Amino acid sequence: MSPAPISKTTLAEFYRFALLLTGNIRSAEQVMADTLRDVGEQLGELRHEGNRQAWLAARIRERCLRENSGGGQPAPRLLRDDEADGILRIEAFIVAQHISTLPEPDRSALALFYTDLFTDAEIAKVLKVSVDELGQMLSRARQQLAEAMQPSA
C-alpha cells in the first residue's frame, strides 16, 4: 500500500524535534520547510511509513546541525510573539533551549527519545549507533540536562 500522508500529529512531533535541536522557532520552521520540500522530490522512494519517518528525522537532524554549526546566534526568539499562554509554555522553550545546547549525538538521541516518533531500536538506526550506545548517550544527556536545569546558586 502507498504511504499515508504525514499526519498533523506526526508533523507536530517533527516540529518539536527540530525545535529541540535548534532551540529556536525560526530555524525549526525553516528546517521543516526545507526538509518537506525534499520529501516532495523523493516521495516515490519512501514507500514505507517507518522508513519515511526515519528518513525525515535524519534529514531534519542534518539540517538542524547545519543551522547550529553557524554559531553566534543562539535562540533569537524563544517565545512566539503571538502567543502567551502561561508558565508551562515558557518552561517548554527553556527546556528546548537547554536541550539544543547539549553536545551531539547525545542531543539528537534525547530529542528523538522525548518526541514520540520512534522505538529505541529505530532511534539507534537513525543515529547509526547500537542500542547499547544509545543507552549511554541518553544517560549522559539526561544528566547534562538535569544539571543545566538546576537553578544557579
Place this chain on the structure above:
Amino acid sequence: MNAESARQLIPLYRPGKQMDPRVIKAVRFAEADPTLRDELEWQMEFDDEIVEVIHCIRPPENLRQKLDELSGVAADANGRGRVRLFNPAVLSAIFGVLLFAGFLVYLKMESAKDFPGRNWAVSLLQINDRMTGAELEMTKLPAGDLADNMMLRGFDRFTLPAELATQPAVGWSVFRHSGNKVAQVAIDRNSLIVFVFRASDFGVYPDKAKGWKVFEHERWVAAATERDGLCTLISFRGDTAAMERFLQSIKP
C-alpha cells in the same frame, strides 16, 4: 543480568513504549535493587516532567501551510532571475512535476482507502502487545460507568458508544501517548481492549458515516469510530470477520 548491565539498559526505558526485551529485564532487575530502583525512579520522574513540558510546545496552527509558504519563498529566492521557461531542462522539470502531481493524485486515491490518523491507531494497538495486565486497575463496573474513575486520573468527559457502555469491564487505566491522555478499558468479552481519546489529539478520524472502521494489524483486529470528538478504538486478537460478528452482536 547484573547491576552494571541493568544500569546501561535502564536509560532506554520508556513506559508504554515498545522496548527491547533486555530493557524490560533490566527494569525488573532494578526494581529489586535499592540503588538502581532509586535511579530508575529519578529517571522516570525526570522524563515525565520533560515530556509533559515538551508537549506544551505546540506548532503554529497552520503549520503545513506555513511550511509550504516558507518552502516556496526559499525556492523563489534561489531561482529568481535564472529560470528560462523554454529551456529544455525547465521543460523536463515541468514534465517531471506533472508526473509527480499525477503520482500524488494516485497516492491520495490510495490513501482514501484508509482513514486519517490510522498510524496512530496502529501505535495504540502495539501497546496491546506489551501489556501484562498489571497496568490496569481492576473493576466490575459496566464500561460506560467509568467516567468518574477516568476523570480522577485526568481524562475528562469519558464516554463510550452506547453499544459498548453496558459491557462489563474488568480493568481500566489512563496513560499518556505522545503527550496526550488516553483512557483504556479491558472488557472480558472477547478479551476486548478499548482505547478512548480525543480525535483531534492524534488526528484520528474514521469516517463518521460508516460507523465503525474495521482494520487489521498483525495479529490484531480493530474497529474505530469517532463520535462527538471522541475516538473509540476497540481491539482483540482475531480477524475482520470476527470483529464484524462482534459489532453485529452489540448492535442496539
